[in-house]
Amino acid sequence: MDLRETTIPLFIFVLLFLFLSACSTPSWFPIKKGSPHKAKMKELLDKEIVIIDQEEYVKVSNPKTFEGKDQPKYLYIPVNEYLSRRETFFNPAIREEVKKEYSMAPKRPSPSEEEVFVVSSPKSTLPNLKKKVVIAHFNDRSTQGEEVFGDWVTDKLAEEVTRRSLQVLFIDFQMVKEFLEKKGVDLKEIETPKTLHWLNEVFGIHALVMGQLSGPYVFTNKSAKDEEGTASAIIKIDVRLVDTFSGKMIKSLSANNPIIATKEKGPFPEEKAKVKAIHFTLVDLGRSLSKELDSLDWFCRIAKVEGEEVYLNAGKLTGLKVGDVMEVFRPGGPGERGEIKGRVRISSFFGIDASMGRLIQGKSPDVNDILKLAKNEGA
Numbered sequence: 001m002d003l004r005e006t007t008i009p010l011f012i013f014v015l016l017f018l019f020l021s022a023c024s025t026p027s028w029f030p031i032k033k034g035s036p037h038k039a040k041m042k043e044l045l046d047k048e049i050v051i052i053d054q055e056e057y058v059k060v061s062n063p064k065t066f067e068g069k070d071q072p073k074y075l076y077i078p079v080n081e082y083l084s085r086r087e088t089f090f091n092p093a094i095r096e097e098v099k100k101e102y103s104m105a106p107k108r109p110s111p112s113e114e115e116v117f118v119v120s121s122p123k124s125t126l127p128n129l130k131k132k133v134v135i136a137h138f139n140d141r142s143t144q145g146e147e148v149f150g151d152w153v154t155d156k157l158a159e160e161v162t163r164r165s166l167q168v169l170f171i172d173f174q175m176v177k178e179f180l181e182k183k184g185v186d187l188k189e190i191e192t193p194k195t196l197h198w199l200n201e202v203f204g205i206h207a208l209v210m211g212q213l214s215g216p217y218v219f220t221n222k223s224a225k226d227e228e229g230t231a232s233a234i235i236k237i238d239v240r241l242v243d244t245f246s247g248k249m250i251k252s253l254s255a256n257n258p259i260i261a262t263k264e265k266g267p268f269p270e271e272k273a274k275v276k277a278i279h280f281t282l283v284d285l286g287r288s289l290s291k292e293l294d295s296l297d298w299f300c301r302i303a304k305v306e307g308e309e310v311y312l313n314a315g316k317l318t319g320l321k322v323g324d325v326m327e328v329f330r331p332g333g334p335g336e337r338g339e340i341k342g343r344v345r346i347s348s349f350f351g352i353d354a355s356m357g358r359l360i361q362g363k364s365p366d367v368n369d370i371l372k373l374a375k376n377e378g379a
Contacts, residue, residue, distance in 0.1 A: 049079070049351025051303040051311060056351075058082040059172070076175055129298045129319045129373065130169035131206040133161075134176055134199070136190060138237075139212035153213055153237065153278060160286030167294050169317055169353070171205055179203075193247040200244040201368050204300050204313040207250070207293060211239040216274045219259075231269035233277040234259045237285055241292055245299075251292050255285035299337075302328075302369045303354070310344050310357045310365055317353035322346055326371040328362065337370050344371065 049056055057076040135158055140150035158170045176199065180187065189195055191210065199205040215235035222229035236256040243250050257280035264272040300314035314320055324346045330338035342362015349355045359365065 049354060051313060051354060059175070059352075076178060128166040129314075130167050130317065131293060131296050131298055132169050132171050132204050132314075132318075133207045133209060133293060134171040134173055134203070134205050135209040135211075136173060136187070138210075149213065149216070149274075149278065153282070154211075156278065156282050157209075157211075157237075157286060157289070160282045161290045161293065164286055164290040165294055167298075168290065171203055176203065176205075191242060196242065196244040196247045201301060204303075205244050206296050206298070208242040208244055209239060209289070210242065211237060213237045216277045218270045218273060220270060228266065228269060230263060230265050231273040232259050232264070233257075233262045233270070233273035235274075235277045235281050237281050239285060239289065241289065243296070250296075253285060253288050253292075255281050255288070257281045257284075299370050299372050300326075302365050302367055302371065305365060305367055308358055310359065312344075312346070312355045312357060312371060315349045315351065315353045315355035320346055320349075320355055320373075322348060325360070325374040326357065327374050328365045329370040329372070331368060331370055341365060341369065343374065 049058055051057075056079040058079055060075050060077055060082065062075045135154045138150040138154050154173075161168055162170070177187065179202065180190065180195065180198075183198070185195055185198075190199075190208065196208065199208060213235060214237075216233040217235070218231055218233045220229045220231045234257060236254065239253045241250045241253065242248070257277045259277075261280055262273045262276040264270075264276065266272075300312055300318070302310055303313040304311035312320075312326070326344045326346065328341045328344055330341055332338035340362070342365065343360050344357040344365065345360045346355050346357040
């Protein structure tokens with residue numbers, strides 16, 4: 001047989017094989033492409049991903065935030081929708097607007113004697129696993145007409161608790177609000193057992209903080225020699241702390257500032273006095289609230305089960321580590337854990353605060369099962 005007659009068909013066969021391999025990978029081929037989920041994880045490496053009702057969402061800045069006061073700062077977009085048009089969710093102008101907003105915000109006053117405190121630390125040898133907390137927008141009883149402080153106070157209260165405690169992770173209230181609106185739940189019903197149950201199961205929220213503020217009330221003294229005058233202010237903040245797992249109120253807290261500490265002269269004394277009043281009140285309230293939150297029991301839940309992969313609604317931000325072993329419990333009655341089902345070992349993280357694991361002992365877990373860090377792990 002002529003060698004050229006066998007070489008040409010062989011060459012065509014090789015080309016055909018390479019072409020088919022490039023188009024698709026056969027099931028029998030020893031080297032396979034990565035899974036679509038892993039490819040998505042690379043695209044979303046620096047994004048905050050949350051699982052809501054077993055669906056994955058990406059937290060993005062809202063390009064329309066500065067078009068009006070009713071626009072939320074963030075949007076929660078389904079992962080597949082985000083990947084298909086992610087360029088539409090990036091707006092360079094937002095970064096400059098945010099910088100401007102923070103530069104115009106009232107600066108934190110510097111008291112003559114700055115408070116010194118020690119960040120709370122639990123007595124147990126387990127790591128500082130963070131409890132998830134959401135602060136609902138405060139009811140603002142301000143008498144200053146269109147001037148409201150409720151939203152600003154909630155942000156500052158979260159900052160105050162965060163600098164005191166290693167065991168608290170605040171959840172974006174906007175995300176919770178949008179979820180409840182889709183469910184047809186009025187925010188007035190956020191403290192009902194059914195809604196609290198949702199917050200605990202869907203978001204892994206341990207505690208809900210509700211509050212209202214009265215004031216700030218400003219008192220100004222002026223004279224012929226002092227046209228700008230001297231101003232002082234006082235504000236009262238009341239807070240309710242609710243355990244979402246049991247549905248019961250944990251504590252009612254209240255704080256107000258010493259009026260003499262807010263005395264201000266010079267340009268804009270009223271505004272300076274208001275900021276001081278809020279600051280001193282939040283320092284007092286933050287101290288009490290952080291202690292109550294630190295005393296709560298920690299746990300997380302299974303958000304999704306996909307084959308052998310188990311998704312947890314807690315991850316790196318919470319303080320978990322790859323290799324940690326979690327005990328799985330069946331949900332019991334309100335505020336109770338049922339029987340232990342097995343153990344799951346954390347294998348990897350995804351998003352900002354979620355993780356994946358695999359069953360290493362016991363029965364296969366279900367969505368909303370409760371997990372606690374095994375006591376002999378992570379010490």
